[in-house]
Amino acid sequence: xxxxxxxxxxxxxxxxxxxxxxxxxxxxxxxxxxxxxxxxxxxxxxxxxxxxxxxxxxxxxxxxxxxxxxxxxxxxxxxxxxxxxxxxxxxxxxxxxxxxxxxxxxxxxxxxxxxxx
Numbered sequence: 136x137x138x139x140x141x142x143x144x145x146x147x148x149x150x151x152x153x154x155x156x157x158x159x160x161x162x163x164x165x166x167x168x169x170x171x172x173x174x175x176x177x178x179x180x181x182x183x184x185x186x187x188x189x190x191x192x193x194x195x196x197x198x199x200x201x202x203x204x205x206x207x208x209x210x211x212x213x214x215x216x217x218x219x220x221x222x223x224x225x226x227x228x229x230x231x232x233x234x235x236x237x238x239x240x241x242x243x244x245x246x247x248x249x250x251x252x
Contacts, residue, residue, distance in 0.1 A: 137161040137241050139230050144246030151250070152218045157230030157243055159211040168233040169206050169213035173226035173248075180229065184215060188235065197223075220250045 143155040159166065170185035184194045184204035192204055203216040213230060230243035 137163045139232065139241055139243035141228065141230050141243045141246040144228060144248045146249045146251065147220055149220060149222055149250055149252050151220050152216070153220065153248060155215040155217070155228055155230075155246060155248075157213050157232075159232050159241070163211065163232070163234060163241065164239075165235045166208075166211060166232050167235045167238075168231075169204075170231045171204065171213070171215045172229045172231060173224075174229070174245075175223075175226040178226075183228070186213065217248070220248075222250045222252045224248060225250050 138160050139157055141157045143153060145153060147153055167188040168185055171183040172180050173183050174180040182195055183198055184202055186192045186204045186206050201219045206213045226248060227245040228248050229245045233240050
């Protein structure tokens with residue numbers, strides 16, 4: 136069984152910072168892309184940031200310059216450093232990983248991030 140366990144969410148004031156972590160475990164094989172998505176109430180899930188197996192990164196325009204994605208391959212863990220948080224960043228943040236072989240995609244259960252004004 137494959138498990139993705141997210142941590143690091145919480146309540147923070149606008150302008151503050153949070154660091155999300157997502158650790159993958161189980162028979163997941165070799166991981167290519169690792170990413171973070173978010174879903175706010177009444178909105179569709181959207182990509183926040185992704186980092187590939189070649190360590191190239193891509194960010195949503197709304198978080199560029201404020202969020203940084205990184206990964207530790209030895210730990211099968213992806214991180215999202217979120218700085219200068221805004222109320223509009225409030226959402227449930229989901230971790231996603233995609234394997235090299237068969238491009239299997241796995242999702243975490245999500246962690247709530249709430250930014251107060």
